[in-house]
Amino acid sequence: MANHASAPSFEISIETEDHGQAIEHLHQTVFGPGRFTRAAFRVREQGGHDAALSFVATRPDGEMIASVRLTWITTSVSRSKGLLLGPLCVMPNLQKQGIGKALVAKCIEAAKQANAAYVMLVGDQPYYGPLGFDVVAKRNVLMPGPVDLNRLLVCPLGGFDPSQMAGLVSHSDILPD
Numbered sequence: 001m002a003n004h005a006s007a008p009s010f011e012i013s014i015e016t017e018d019h020g021q022a023i024e025h026l027h028q029t030v031f032g033p034g035r036f037t038r039a040a041f042r043v044r045e046q047g048g049h050d051a052a053l054s055f056v057a058t059r060p061d062g063e064m065i066a067s068v069r070l071t072w073i074t075t076s077v078s079r080s081k082g083l084l085l086g087p088l089c090v091m092p093n094l095q096k097q098g099i100g101k102a103l104v105a106k107c108i109e110a111a112k113q114a115n116a117a118y119v120m121l122v123g124d125q126p127y128y129g130p131l132g133f134d135v136v137a138k139r140n141v142l143m144p145g146p147v148d149l150n151r152l153l154v155c156p157l158g159g160f161d162p163s164q165m166a167g168l169v170s171h172s173d174i175l176p177d
């Protein structure tokens with residue numbers, strides 16, 4: 001993965017159990033206790049993220065500096081299988097140096113390989129828009145908790161039509177073929 005011109009040297013790799021504590025500490029630092037009340041957290045607590053589709057950025061000395069996770073989801077009416085992206089977080093002193101964008105790109109690439117129909121997230125459209133995400137077209141997708149629908153974003157993959165998505169988002173254990 002090529003680094004941003006002004007970014008510190010970093011490498012992206014798959015999350016392992018060894019990263020667990022450092023990731024929890026990063027979440028605590030960046031999001032604080034409010035992270036447990038987020039709608040996306042409620043989906044993730046239904047079954048957890050897919051560690052094989054979750055990534056960390058590390059410095060050459062092995063220090064973890066950023067993390068992103070993907071969680072399998074489905075929607076109760078349309079039943080298409082996709083991945084929920086998040087939390088995405090970069091160490092505060094290393095933000096705005098291209099690490100976040102590199103992790104999102106890695107997630108999209110991995111989601112395609114895993115045959116996900118889409119990647120969904122709750123986040124800022126001005127940041128995620130240029131990376132391939134747009135507001136869920138029809139407002140008939142619900143999260144298991146309050147969410148500003150202008151922040152519910154989807155990146156369709158493999159020709160998937162996001163306008164067909166409908167229903168309540170929940171964790172999915174059953175992966176696509």
Ligand SMILES: CC(C)(COP(=O)(O)OP(=O)(O)OC[C@H]1O[C@@H](n2cnc3c(N)ncnc32)[C@H](O)[C@@H]1OP(=O)(O)O)[C@@H](O)C(=O)NCCC(=O)NCCS
Binds near residue numbers: 091096099126
């Ligand atoms: C949001 C976050 C993941 C972005 O990662 P990053 O490595 O700092 O961002 P990048 O270097 O990839 O991109 C930086 C660019 O995005 C912009 N940007 C960052 N956050 C933004 C936001 N919320 N809305 C719009 N633009 C944003 C920056 O201003 C910068 O613009 P520039 O390239 O024109 O200078 C990181 O800042 C972070 O961890 N923030 C706190 C946790 C958080 O909010 N996570 C996202 C939850 S959805």
